[in-house]
Amino acid sequence: METRRKAPIGRPRGFDAEEALERAMRVFWEQGYEGASLTDLTSAMGITRTSMYAAFGNKEDLFRKALERYTEGPASYGARALQEPTARQVAAAFLNGSVRTTTRPDCPAGCLGVQGSLAAGAPGSHARDTLAAWRNEHTARLRDRFRRAVDEGDLPAGTDPGLLARYVMTVANGIAVQAAGGATRDDLQQVADMALRSWPSA
Template sequence: MPETRQKAPIGRPRSFDTDEALEHAMRVFWGQGYEGASLTDLTHAMGITRTSMYAAFGNKEDLFRKALDRYTEGPASYGARALQEPTARQVAAAFLDGSVRATTRPGCPTGCLGVQGALATGDPGIDARDALVAWRNEHTSLLRDRFRQAVGEGDLPPDADPELLARYLTTVANGIAVQAAGGTARDDLQQVADMALRSWPPA
Protein backbone atom coordinates (compact mmCIF):
# COMPACT_ATOMS: atom_id res chain seq x y z
CA MET A 1 0.00 0.00 0.00
CA PRO A 2 1.57 3.33 -1.02
CA GLU A 3 2.54 5.66 1.76
CA THR A 4 0.34 8.75 1.99
CA ARG A 5 1.92 11.99 2.97
CA GLN A 6 0.04 14.80 4.65
CA LYS A 7 0.69 18.20 3.22
CA ALA A 8 2.23 20.62 5.63
CA PRO A 9 0.06 23.69 6.28
CA ILE A 10 1.07 26.74 4.29
CA GLY A 11 2.03 29.27 6.92
CA ARG A 12 0.85 29.16 10.50
CA PRO A 13 -2.39 30.99 11.19
CA ARG A 14 -2.06 33.89 13.58
CA SER A 15 -3.14 32.96 17.06
CA PHE A 16 -4.19 36.49 17.99
CA ASP A 17 -6.67 39.12 16.87
CA THR A 18 -4.67 41.73 14.94
CA ASP A 19 -7.42 44.32 15.32
CA GLU A 20 -7.48 43.93 19.08
CA ALA A 21 -3.69 43.92 19.27
CA LEU A 22 -3.53 47.17 17.28
CA GLU A 23 -6.09 48.75 19.60
CA HIS A 24 -3.87 47.94 22.58
CA ALA A 25 -0.79 49.27 20.79
CA MET A 26 -2.62 52.50 19.97
CA ARG A 27 -3.44 53.01 23.64
CA VAL A 28 0.17 52.44 24.66
CA PHE A 29 1.43 55.02 22.15
CA TRP A 30 -1.40 57.35 23.17
CA GLY A 31 -0.50 57.19 26.82
CA GLN A 32 3.31 56.97 26.63
CA GLY A 33 4.26 58.57 23.32
CA TYR A 34 6.45 57.04 20.63
CA GLU A 35 9.74 56.97 22.50
CA GLY A 36 8.14 56.27 25.87
CA ALA A 37 6.52 53.12 24.52
CA SER A 38 9.09 50.34 24.67
CA LEU A 39 8.78 47.16 22.63
CA THR A 40 8.24 45.32 25.90
CA ASP A 41 5.37 47.66 26.80
CA LEU A 42 3.85 47.21 23.36
CA THR A 43 4.13 43.44 23.08
CA HIS A 44 2.93 42.96 26.66
CA ALA A 45 -0.16 45.08 26.03
CA MET A 46 -0.77 43.37 22.68
CA GLY A 47 -0.33 39.92 24.23
CA ILE A 48 2.13 38.77 21.56
CA THR A 49 5.84 38.13 21.09
CA ARG A 50 8.18 40.51 19.29
CA THR A 51 8.45 38.01 16.45
CA SER A 52 4.68 38.04 16.02
CA MET A 53 4.61 41.82 16.19
CA TYR A 54 7.21 42.19 13.47
CA ALA A 55 5.45 39.61 11.29
CA ALA A 56 2.04 41.24 11.63
CA PHE A 57 2.84 44.94 11.86
CA GLY A 58 6.46 45.54 10.87
CA ASN A 59 8.89 47.46 13.07
CA LYS A 60 8.01 49.93 15.82
CA GLU A 61 7.67 52.84 13.40
CA ASP A 62 5.37 50.82 11.13
CA LEU A 63 3.29 49.86 14.13
CA PHE A 64 3.08 53.49 15.22
CA ARG A 65 1.80 54.59 11.82
CA LYS A 66 -0.84 51.86 11.86
CA ALA A 67 -1.82 52.89 15.39
CA LEU A 68 -2.09 56.52 14.25
CA ASP A 69 -4.38 55.46 11.40
CA ARG A 70 -6.54 53.60 13.88
CA TYR A 71 -6.61 56.65 16.14
CA THR A 72 -7.66 58.84 13.20
CA GLU A 73 -10.48 56.50 12.27
CA GLY A 74 -11.57 56.04 15.90
CA PRO A 75 -11.06 58.58 18.72
CA ALA A 76 -10.06 61.39 16.33
CA SER A 77 -12.81 60.74 13.77
CA TYR A 78 -14.64 63.78 15.14
CA GLY A 79 -12.46 65.89 12.80
CA ALA A 80 -13.84 64.31 9.64
CA ARG A 81 -17.40 64.45 10.98
CA ALA A 82 -17.05 68.13 11.88
CA LEU A 83 -16.24 68.99 8.25
CA GLN A 84 -19.70 67.75 7.25
CA GLU A 85 -21.53 70.31 9.39
CA PRO A 86 -23.65 72.75 7.33
CA THR A 87 -22.06 76.02 8.51
CA ALA A 88 -18.52 77.12 9.29
CA ARG A 89 -19.47 77.98 12.85
CA GLN A 90 -20.98 74.53 13.34
CA VAL A 91 -17.81 73.00 11.89
CA ALA A 92 -15.74 74.94 14.41
CA ALA A 93 -18.02 74.02 17.31
CA ALA A 94 -18.07 70.33 16.40
CA PHE A 95 -14.28 70.30 15.97
CA LEU A 96 -13.58 71.85 19.38
CA ASP A 97 -16.30 69.89 21.17
CA GLY A 98 -14.91 66.70 19.62
CA SER A 99 -11.44 67.61 20.79
CA VAL A 100 -12.67 68.04 24.35
CA ARG A 101 -14.48 64.70 24.33
CA ALA A 102 -11.68 62.75 22.62
CA THR A 103 -8.98 64.00 24.98
CA THR A 104 -10.99 63.25 28.11
CA ARG A 105 -12.59 59.90 27.19
CA PRO A 106 -13.29 57.71 30.22
CA GLY A 107 -11.15 54.58 30.19
CA CYS A 108 -8.66 56.04 27.68
CA PRO A 109 -5.40 57.97 28.04
CA THR A 110 -5.90 61.71 28.35
CA GLY A 111 -4.65 64.11 25.71
CA CYS A 112 -4.19 63.43 22.00
CA LEU A 113 -1.96 60.86 20.35
CA GLY A 114 -1.54 63.18 17.37
CA VAL A 115 -0.36 66.07 19.53
CA GLN A 116 1.76 64.52 22.29
CA GLY A 117 2.82 61.30 20.56
CA ALA A 118 6.21 62.56 19.43
CA LEU A 119 6.65 66.22 20.28
CA ALA A 120 10.06 65.70 21.86
CA THR A 121 12.09 62.87 20.36
CA GLY A 122 15.68 61.98 19.67
CA ASP A 123 17.02 60.67 16.38
CA PRO A 124 15.20 57.31 16.60
CA GLY A 125 11.85 59.09 16.79
CA ILE A 126 12.33 61.65 14.03
CA ASP A 127 10.19 59.77 11.52
CA ALA A 128 7.37 59.42 14.03
CA ARG A 129 7.62 63.11 14.86
CA ASP A 130 7.50 64.03 11.17
CA ALA A 131 4.48 61.74 10.69
CA LEU A 132 2.62 63.60 13.41
CA VAL A 133 3.59 67.01 12.00
CA ALA A 134 2.12 65.90 8.67
CA TRP A 135 -0.96 64.53 10.48
CA ARG A 136 -1.63 67.86 12.22
CA ASN A 137 -0.96 69.85 9.06
CA GLU A 138 -3.41 67.69 7.13
CA HIS A 139 -6.16 68.44 9.63
CA THR A 140 -5.42 72.16 9.34
CA SER A 141 -5.53 71.96 5.54
CA LEU A 142 -8.89 70.18 5.58
CA LEU A 143 -10.35 72.87 7.83
CA ARG A 144 -8.85 75.60 5.63
CA ASP A 145 -10.45 74.11 2.52
CA ARG A 146 -13.81 73.84 4.29
CA PHE A 147 -13.63 77.49 5.33
CA ARG A 148 -12.69 78.55 1.80
CA GLN A 149 -15.87 76.83 0.70
CA ALA A 150 -17.76 78.75 3.39
CA VAL A 151 -16.40 82.06 2.10
CA GLY A 152 -17.45 81.16 -1.43
CA GLU A 153 -20.95 80.29 -0.21
CA GLY A 154 -21.30 83.50 1.78
CA ASP A 155 -21.33 81.60 5.07
CA LEU A 156 -18.19 83.47 6.11
CA PRO A 157 -17.52 87.14 5.29
CA PRO A 158 -15.43 87.85 2.18
CA ASP A 159 -12.53 89.19 4.26
CA ALA A 160 -12.33 86.07 6.45
CA ASP A 161 -8.97 84.30 6.32
CA PRO A 162 -9.61 80.53 5.97
CA GLU A 163 -5.96 79.65 6.69
CA LEU A 164 -5.89 81.73 9.87
CA LEU A 165 -9.24 80.38 11.07
CA ALA A 166 -8.07 76.81 10.53
CA ARG A 167 -4.78 77.48 12.33
CA TYR A 168 -6.66 79.15 15.17
CA LEU A 169 -8.94 76.16 15.66
CA THR A 170 -6.16 73.59 15.57
CA THR A 171 -4.05 75.66 17.98
CA VAL A 172 -6.94 75.82 20.46
CA ALA A 173 -7.61 72.09 20.02
CA ASN A 174 -3.92 71.27 20.54
CA GLY A 175 -3.91 73.37 23.70
CA ILE A 176 -7.01 71.55 24.92
CA ALA A 177 -5.16 68.25 24.39
CA VAL A 178 -2.14 69.42 26.40
CA GLN A 179 -4.37 70.69 29.21
CA ALA A 180 -6.32 67.42 29.24
CA ALA A 181 -3.07 65.44 29.52
CA GLY A 182 -2.21 67.61 32.51
CA GLY A 183 -5.42 66.66 34.26
CA THR A 184 -7.76 69.57 33.46
CA ALA A 185 -11.38 68.49 33.80
CA ARG A 186 -13.68 68.08 30.78
CA ASP A 187 -16.09 70.80 31.94
CA ASP A 188 -13.25 73.31 32.27
CA LEU A 189 -11.96 72.46 28.80
CA GLN A 190 -15.46 72.79 27.36
CA GLN A 191 -15.57 76.33 28.74
CA VAL A 192 -12.34 77.05 26.86
CA ALA A 193 -13.86 75.69 23.64
CA ASP A 194 -16.99 77.78 24.16
CA MET A 195 -14.95 80.92 24.77
CA ALA A 196 -12.92 80.34 21.61
CA LEU A 197 -16.12 80.41 19.56
CA ARG A 198 -17.16 83.80 20.90
CA SER A 199 -14.69 85.47 18.56
CA TRP A 200 -15.90 83.54 15.52
CA PRO A 201 -16.62 85.89 12.58
CA PRO A 202 -20.32 86.44 11.82
CA ALA A 203 -21.71 85.29 8.47
Template structure:
Protein backbone atom coordinates in the same frame (compact mmCIF):
# COMPACT_ATOMS: atom_id res chain seq x y z
CA UNK B 1 -13.81 39.37 13.60
CA UNK B 2 -13.12 36.93 10.81
CA UNK B 3 -11.39 39.47 8.62
CA UNK B 4 -8.97 40.53 11.35
CA UNK B 5 -6.96 37.29 11.48
CA UNK B 6 -4.05 36.82 9.10
CA UNK B 7 -2.51 33.61 7.81
CA UNK B 8 1.14 32.55 8.04
CA UNK B 9 2.21 29.39 6.16
CA UNK B 10 -1.42 28.30 5.95
CA UNK B 11 -2.10 28.74 9.67
CA UNK B 12 -4.05 31.58 11.32
CA UNK B 13 -2.19 33.79 13.76
CA UNK B 14 -2.86 33.04 17.40
CA UNK B 15 -3.99 36.59 18.09
CA UNK B 16 -6.54 39.05 16.82
CA UNK B 17 -4.76 41.71 14.74
CA UNK B 18 -7.39 44.38 15.35
CA UNK B 19 -7.32 43.84 19.10
CA UNK B 20 -3.52 43.90 19.18
CA UNK B 21 -3.45 47.14 17.18
CA UNK B 22 -6.04 48.68 19.49
CA UNK B 23 -3.83 47.88 22.47
CA UNK B 24 -0.79 49.33 20.74
CA UNK B 25 -2.71 52.52 19.98
CA UNK B 26 -3.66 52.86 23.63
CA UNK B 27 -0.06 52.43 24.76
CA UNK B 28 1.28 54.98 22.26
CA UNK B 29 -1.52 57.36 23.21
CA UNK B 30 -0.72 57.14 26.89
CA UNK B 31 3.09 57.08 26.76
CA UNK B 32 4.16 58.46 23.40
CA UNK B 33 6.47 56.93 20.82
CA UNK B 34 9.74 57.21 22.69
CA UNK B 35 8.19 56.27 26.01
CA UNK B 36 7.35 52.78 24.76
CA UNK B 37 9.79 49.94 24.08
CA UNK B 38 9.15 46.91 21.92
CA UNK B 39 8.92 44.88 25.09
CA UNK B 40 6.24 47.23 26.41
CA UNK B 41 4.34 46.88 23.16
CA UNK B 42 4.50 43.12 22.89
CA UNK B 43 3.47 42.76 26.52
CA UNK B 44 0.48 45.06 26.05
CA UNK B 45 -0.47 43.45 22.75
CA UNK B 46 -0.08 39.92 24.09
CA UNK B 47 2.22 38.83 21.27
CA UNK B 48 5.88 38.02 20.64
CA UNK B 49 8.36 40.27 18.87
CA UNK B 50 8.49 37.99 15.79
CA UNK B 51 4.70 38.15 15.61
CA UNK B 52 4.79 41.94 15.89
CA UNK B 53 7.27 42.25 13.04
CA UNK B 54 5.35 39.78 10.89
CA UNK B 55 1.99 41.46 11.39
CA UNK B 56 2.87 45.14 11.66
CA UNK B 57 6.46 45.70 10.53
CA UNK B 58 8.84 47.60 12.77
CA UNK B 59 7.97 50.02 15.58
CA UNK B 60 7.67 52.96 13.19
CA UNK B 61 5.19 51.12 10.97
CA UNK B 62 3.24 49.96 13.99
CA UNK B 63 2.98 53.57 15.13
CA UNK B 64 1.81 54.60 11.67
CA UNK B 65 -0.93 51.96 11.78
CA UNK B 66 -1.87 52.96 15.33
CA UNK B 67 -2.15 56.61 14.25
CA UNK B 68 -4.40 55.61 11.34
CA UNK B 69 -6.59 53.66 13.75
CA UNK B 70 -6.72 56.65 16.08
CA UNK B 71 -7.72 58.92 13.18
CA UNK B 72 -10.50 56.61 12.10
CA UNK B 73 -11.61 55.89 15.67
CA UNK B 74 -11.31 58.27 18.64
CA UNK B 75 -10.34 61.24 16.44
CA UNK B 76 -12.92 60.68 13.70
CA UNK B 77 -14.80 63.71 15.04
CA UNK B 78 -12.40 65.78 12.94
CA UNK B 79 -13.56 64.17 9.71
CA UNK B 80 -17.23 64.25 10.70
CA UNK B 81 -16.94 67.92 11.66
CA UNK B 82 -16.18 68.87 8.06
CA UNK B 83 -19.67 67.69 7.11
CA UNK B 84 -21.35 70.32 9.29
CA UNK B 85 -23.45 72.73 7.19
CA UNK B 86 -21.78 75.91 8.49
CA UNK B 87 -18.23 76.98 9.23
CA UNK B 88 -19.18 77.76 12.80
CA UNK B 89 -20.67 74.29 13.07
CA UNK B 90 -17.36 72.86 11.88
CA UNK B 91 -15.43 74.80 14.50
CA UNK B 92 -17.87 73.82 17.24
CA UNK B 93 -17.74 70.12 16.30
CA UNK B 94 -13.93 70.15 16.28
CA UNK B 95 -13.58 71.85 19.65
CA UNK B 96 -16.30 69.83 21.36
CA UNK B 97 -14.87 66.67 19.84
CA UNK B 98 -11.41 67.57 21.12
CA UNK B 99 -12.78 67.97 24.64
CA UNK B 100 -14.64 64.65 24.55
CA UNK B 101 -11.77 62.65 23.08
CA UNK B 102 -9.04 64.02 25.31
CA UNK B 103 -11.02 63.49 28.52
CA UNK B 104 -12.57 60.06 27.97
CA UNK B 105 -13.28 58.27 31.26
CA UNK B 106 -10.92 55.33 31.65
CA UNK B 107 -8.87 56.30 28.61
CA UNK B 108 -5.58 58.15 28.11
CA UNK B 109 -5.80 61.90 28.60
CA UNK B 110 -4.80 64.20 25.79
CA UNK B 111 -4.38 63.45 22.09
CA UNK B 112 -2.20 60.83 20.43
CA UNK B 113 -1.54 63.27 17.59
CA UNK B 114 -0.09 65.81 20.02
CA UNK B 115 1.53 63.66 22.69
CA UNK B 116 2.82 60.84 20.49
CA UNK B 117 6.20 62.45 19.87
CA UNK B 118 6.74 65.23 22.36
CA UNK B 119 10.35 64.13 22.87
CA UNK B 120 12.66 65.10 20.05
CA UNK B 121 15.60 62.72 20.13
CA UNK B 122 16.83 61.02 16.98
CA UNK B 123 14.99 57.86 17.97
CA UNK B 124 11.68 59.69 18.02
CA UNK B 125 12.19 61.62 14.79
CA UNK B 126 10.09 59.25 12.62
CA UNK B 127 7.08 59.68 14.89
CA UNK B 128 7.70 63.42 15.20
CA UNK B 129 7.71 63.84 11.42
CA UNK B 130 4.66 61.62 11.07
CA UNK B 131 2.68 63.69 13.53
CA UNK B 132 3.74 67.04 12.07
CA UNK B 133 2.41 65.79 8.74
CA UNK B 134 -0.76 64.51 10.44
CA UNK B 135 -1.47 67.82 12.15
CA UNK B 136 -0.70 69.86 9.02
CA UNK B 137 -2.99 67.65 6.94
CA UNK B 138 -5.78 68.12 9.50
CA UNK B 139 -5.38 71.89 9.39
CA UNK B 140 -5.36 71.88 5.59
CA UNK B 141 -8.66 70.00 5.44
CA UNK B 142 -10.23 72.54 7.79
CA UNK B 143 -8.80 75.39 5.71
CA UNK B 144 -10.30 73.91 2.55
CA UNK B 145 -13.67 73.58 4.27
CA UNK B 146 -13.55 77.23 5.38
CA UNK B 147 -12.55 78.26 1.87
CA UNK B 148 -15.70 76.56 0.65
CA UNK B 149 -17.63 78.46 3.31
CA UNK B 150 -16.34 81.72 1.85
CA UNK B 151 -17.39 80.65 -1.64
CA UNK B 152 -20.86 79.78 -0.30
CA UNK B 153 -21.15 83.14 1.54
CA UNK B 154 -21.25 81.33 4.86
CA UNK B 155 -18.15 83.32 5.83
CA UNK B 156 -17.43 86.93 4.79
CA UNK B 157 -15.67 87.32 1.46
CA UNK B 158 -12.71 88.94 3.17
CA UNK B 159 -12.30 86.18 5.77
CA UNK B 160 -8.98 84.32 5.71
CA UNK B 161 -9.64 80.54 5.71
CA UNK B 162 -6.04 79.70 6.57
CA UNK B 163 -5.91 81.89 9.64
CA UNK B 164 -9.33 80.68 10.75
CA UNK B 165 -8.22 77.06 10.41
CA UNK B 166 -5.03 77.79 12.31
CA UNK B 167 -7.05 79.42 15.08
CA UNK B 168 -9.43 76.47 15.47
CA UNK B 169 -6.71 73.83 15.32
CA UNK B 170 -4.48 75.71 17.77
CA UNK B 171 -7.31 75.85 20.30
CA UNK B 172 -8.12 72.16 19.70
CA UNK B 173 -4.52 71.04 20.17
CA UNK B 174 -4.21 73.33 23.18
CA UNK B 175 -7.22 71.60 24.70
CA UNK B 176 -5.38 68.29 24.24
CA UNK B 177 -2.27 69.58 25.99
CA UNK B 178 -4.29 70.93 28.90
CA UNK B 179 -6.21 67.65 29.18
CA UNK B 180 -2.91 65.78 29.43
CA UNK B 181 -1.92 68.21 32.20
CA UNK B 182 -4.98 67.25 34.21
CA UNK B 183 -7.55 69.90 33.32
CA UNK B 184 -11.07 68.46 33.55
CA UNK B 185 -13.78 68.16 30.92
CA UNK B 186 -15.93 70.98 32.30
CA UNK B 187 -13.00 73.40 32.38
CA UNK B 188 -11.97 72.48 28.85
CA UNK B 189 -15.52 72.84 27.63
CA UNK B 190 -15.43 76.38 29.01
CA UNK B 191 -12.34 77.00 26.89
CA UNK B 192 -14.15 75.72 23.81
CA UNK B 193 -17.18 77.90 24.55
CA UNK B 194 -15.01 80.99 24.97
CA UNK B 195 -13.33 80.33 21.64
CA UNK B 196 -16.71 79.96 19.95
CA UNK B 197 -17.95 83.21 21.47
CA UNK B 198 -15.27 84.93 19.39
CA UNK B 199 -16.46 83.38 16.13
CA UNK B 200 -15.19 84.47 13.75
CA UNK B 201 -12.21 85.72 15.79
CA UNK B 202 -10.72 89.13 15.13
CA UNK B 203 -7.79 89.27 12.76
CA UNK B 204 -9.11 86.77 10.21
CA UNK B 205 -10.00 89.30 7.54
CA UNK B 206 -7.81 90.35 4.67
CA UNK B 207 -6.57 93.86 3.96
CA UNK B 208 -7.45 95.66 0.73
CA UNK B 209 -4.32 94.21 -0.82
CA UNK B 210 -5.69 90.70 -0.28
CA UNK B 211 -3.11 89.88 2.35
CA UNK B 212 -4.01 88.88 5.89
CA UNK B 213 -4.52 91.93 8.08
Protein backbone atom coordinates in the same frame (compact mmCIF):
# COMPACT_ATOMS: atom_id res chain seq x y z
CA MET C 1 -23.39 13.02 11.97
CA GLU C 2 -20.58 15.24 13.14
CA THR C 3 -18.71 17.07 10.43
CA ARG C 4 -15.23 18.35 10.99
CA ARG C 5 -14.31 21.79 9.85
CA LYS C 6 -11.31 21.93 7.59
CA ALA C 7 -8.25 23.46 9.12
CA PRO C 8 -7.38 26.84 7.62
CA ILE C 9 -4.75 26.75 4.90
CA GLY C 10 -1.46 28.19 6.06
CA ARG C 11 -0.31 28.86 9.56
CA PRO C 12 -2.90 30.72 11.67
CA ARG C 13 -1.70 33.97 13.18
CA GLY C 14 -2.84 32.95 16.66
CA PHE C 15 -3.96 36.39 17.82
CA ASP C 16 -6.50 39.05 16.96
CA ALA C 17 -4.55 41.64 14.93
CA GLU C 18 -7.22 44.32 15.37
CA GLU C 19 -7.27 43.90 19.14
CA ALA C 20 -3.47 43.91 19.26
CA LEU C 21 -3.36 47.13 17.22
CA GLU C 22 -5.96 48.72 19.49
CA ARG C 23 -3.78 47.92 22.51
CA ALA C 24 -0.66 49.26 20.77
CA MET C 25 -2.53 52.48 19.95
CA ARG C 26 -3.35 52.97 23.62
CA VAL C 27 0.27 52.43 24.65
CA PHE C 28 1.48 55.05 22.14
CA TRP C 29 -1.35 57.36 23.19
CA GLU C 30 -0.37 57.13 26.85
CA GLN C 31 3.41 56.97 26.59
CA GLY C 32 4.27 58.66 23.31
CA TYR C 33 6.48 57.16 20.59
CA GLU C 34 9.80 57.15 22.45
CA GLY C 35 8.24 56.34 25.82
CA ALA C 36 6.64 53.20 24.45
CA SER C 37 9.27 50.45 24.51
CA LEU C 38 8.97 47.29 22.44
CA THR C 39 8.49 45.41 25.71
CA ASP C 40 5.62 47.72 26.68
CA LEU C 41 4.03 47.27 23.27
CA THR C 42 4.36 43.50 22.94
CA SER C 43 3.25 42.96 26.54
CA ALA C 44 0.13 45.05 25.99
CA MET C 45 -0.52 43.37 22.64
CA GLY C 46 -0.03 39.90 24.14
CA ILE C 47 2.39 38.81 21.41
CA THR C 48 6.09 38.22 20.90
CA ARG C 49 8.40 40.63 19.10
CA THR C 50 8.66 38.14 16.25
CA SER C 51 4.89 38.12 15.85
CA MET C 52 4.79 41.91 16.03
CA TYR C 53 7.38 42.29 13.28
CA ALA C 54 5.63 39.70 11.13
CA ALA C 55 2.19 41.28 11.49
CA PHE C 56 2.94 45.00 11.72
CA GLY C 57 6.56 45.65 10.73
CA ASN C 58 8.96 47.61 12.92
CA LYS C 59 8.07 50.11 15.63
CA GLU C 60 7.70 52.98 13.13
CA ASP C 61 5.36 50.89 10.98
CA LEU C 62 3.34 49.91 14.05
CA PHE C 63 3.11 53.56 15.10
CA ARG C 64 1.79 54.60 11.68
CA LYS C 65 -0.82 51.84 11.78
CA ALA C 66 -1.79 52.85 15.33
CA LEU C 67 -2.17 56.47 14.21
CA GLU C 68 -4.42 55.35 11.36
CA ARG C 69 -6.55 53.45 13.85
CA TYR C 70 -6.65 56.50 16.11
CA THR C 71 -7.76 58.67 13.17
CA GLU C 72 -10.55 56.27 12.22
CA GLY C 73 -11.60 55.71 15.84
CA PRO C 74 -11.14 58.22 18.69
CA ALA C 75 -10.21 61.10 16.33
CA SER C 76 -12.96 60.42 13.78
CA TYR C 77 -14.80 63.47 15.13
CA GLY C 78 -12.52 65.52 12.85
CA ALA C 79 -13.89 64.03 9.64
CA ARG C 80 -17.46 64.22 10.94
CA ALA C 81 -17.06 67.87 11.88
CA LEU C 82 -16.28 68.79 8.28
CA GLN C 83 -19.77 67.65 7.28
CA GLU C 84 -21.51 70.25 9.46
CA PRO C 85 -23.58 72.77 7.46
CA THR C 86 -21.87 75.98 8.62
CA ALA C 87 -18.26 76.92 9.35
CA ARG C 88 -19.10 77.80 12.94
CA GLN C 89 -20.75 74.40 13.43
CA VAL C 90 -17.67 72.77 11.90
CA ALA C 91 -15.43 74.55 14.42
CA ALA C 92 -17.79 73.77 17.32
CA ALA C 93 -17.97 70.07 16.41
CA PHE C 94 -14.18 69.93 16.00
CA LEU C 95 -13.42 71.60 19.34
CA ASN C 96 -16.15 69.77 21.23
CA GLY C 97 -14.87 66.50 19.77
CA SER C 98 -11.38 67.37 20.94
CA VAL C 99 -12.66 68.02 24.47
CA ARG C 100 -14.58 64.73 24.60
CA THR C 101 -11.81 62.59 23.11
CA THR C 102 -8.99 63.98 25.23
CA THR C 103 -10.93 63.59 28.48
CA ARG C 104 -12.56 60.19 28.03
CA PRO C 105 -12.41 58.29 31.33
CA ASP C 106 -11.77 54.97 29.56
CA CYS C 107 -8.83 56.26 27.48
CA PRO C 108 -5.47 57.95 28.07
CA ALA C 109 -5.74 61.71 28.61
CA GLY C 110 -4.79 64.03 25.78
CA CYS C 111 -4.36 63.32 22.06
CA LEU C 112 -2.09 60.76 20.41
CA GLY C 113 -1.63 63.16 17.49
CA VAL C 114 -0.30 65.89 19.78
CA GLN C 115 1.53 64.12 22.61
CA GLY C 116 2.83 61.21 20.54
CA SER C 117 6.17 62.88 19.86
CA LEU C 118 6.29 66.21 21.69
CA ALA C 119 9.40 65.17 23.59
CA ALA C 120 10.89 62.97 20.86
CA GLY C 121 14.63 63.20 20.27
CA ALA C 122 16.54 61.99 17.23
CA PRO C 123 15.29 58.37 17.46
CA GLY C 124 11.73 59.64 17.35
CA SER C 125 12.20 62.05 14.45
CA HIS C 126 10.21 59.86 12.05
CA ALA C 127 7.29 59.76 14.46
CA ARG C 128 7.55 63.51 14.97
CA ASP C 129 7.48 64.09 11.20
CA THR C 130 4.57 61.67 10.81
CA LEU C 131 2.54 63.50 13.44
CA ALA C 132 3.42 66.94 12.05
CA ALA C 133 2.14 65.78 8.66
CA TRP C 134 -0.98 64.35 10.34
CA ARG C 135 -1.76 67.65 12.06
CA ASN C 136 -1.02 69.63 8.89
CA GLU C 137 -3.38 67.42 6.91
CA HIS C 138 -6.21 68.08 9.38
CA THR C 139 -5.46 71.81 9.29
CA ALA C 140 -5.58 71.73 5.47
CA ARG C 141 -8.97 70.00 5.53
CA LEU C 142 -10.33 72.67 7.85
CA ARG C 143 -8.84 75.38 5.60
CA ASP C 144 -10.52 73.92 2.53
CA ARG C 145 -13.84 73.72 4.34
CA PHE C 146 -13.56 77.34 5.54
CA ARG C 147 -12.58 78.46 2.03
CA ARG C 148 -15.80 76.91 0.80
CA ALA C 149 -17.67 78.76 3.56
CA VAL C 150 -16.20 82.06 2.32
CA ASP C 151 -17.24 81.23 -1.26
CA GLU C 152 -20.76 80.40 -0.06
CA GLY C 153 -21.07 83.61 1.96
CA ASP C 154 -21.17 81.71 5.26
CA LEU C 155 -17.98 83.52 6.35
CA PRO C 156 -17.13 87.18 5.66
CA ALA C 157 -15.40 87.79 2.32
CA GLY C 158 -12.20 89.02 4.00
CA THR C 159 -11.74 85.92 6.16
CA ASP C 160 -8.40 84.11 5.83
CA PRO C 161 -9.39 80.39 5.71
CA GLY C 162 -5.86 79.21 6.44
CA LEU C 163 -5.46 81.42 9.49
CA LEU C 164 -8.89 80.46 10.81
CA ALA C 165 -8.09 76.76 10.36
CA ARG C 166 -4.79 77.18 12.20
CA TYR C 167 -6.59 79.02 14.99
CA VAL C 168 -9.07 76.18 15.47
CA MET C 169 -6.31 73.56 15.32
CA THR C 170 -4.16 75.49 17.80
CA VAL C 171 -7.03 75.68 20.28
CA ALA C 172 -7.74 71.96 19.80
CA ASN C 173 -4.06 71.08 20.33
CA GLY C 174 -3.97 73.27 23.43
CA ILE C 175 -7.03 71.49 24.76
CA ALA C 176 -5.20 68.17 24.28
CA VAL C 177 -2.11 69.36 26.13
CA GLN C 178 -4.21 70.74 28.99
CA ALA C 179 -6.18 67.48 29.18
CA ALA C 180 -2.94 65.51 29.45
CA GLY C 181 -1.99 67.82 32.31
CA GLY C 182 -5.15 66.98 34.22
CA ALA C 183 -7.60 69.72 33.17
CA THR C 184 -11.23 68.65 33.55
CA ARG C 185 -13.72 68.21 30.74
CA ASP C 186 -15.85 71.08 32.09
CA ASP C 187 -12.90 73.47 32.18
CA LEU C 188 -11.84 72.56 28.65
CA GLN C 189 -15.38 72.85 27.34
CA GLN C 190 -15.40 76.43 28.63
CA VAL C 191 -12.21 77.06 26.63
CA ALA C 192 -13.82 75.66 23.50
CA ASP C 193 -16.92 77.78 24.06
CA MET C 194 -14.83 80.91 24.58
CA ALA C 195 -12.90 80.30 21.36
CA LEU C 196 -16.18 80.33 19.44
CA ARG C 197 -17.42 83.60 20.92
CA SER C 198 -15.14 85.60 18.63
CA TRP C 199 -16.18 83.63 15.52
CA PRO C 200 -16.43 85.85 12.42
CA SER C 201 -19.98 86.27 11.16
CA ALA C 202 -21.03 87.11 7.63
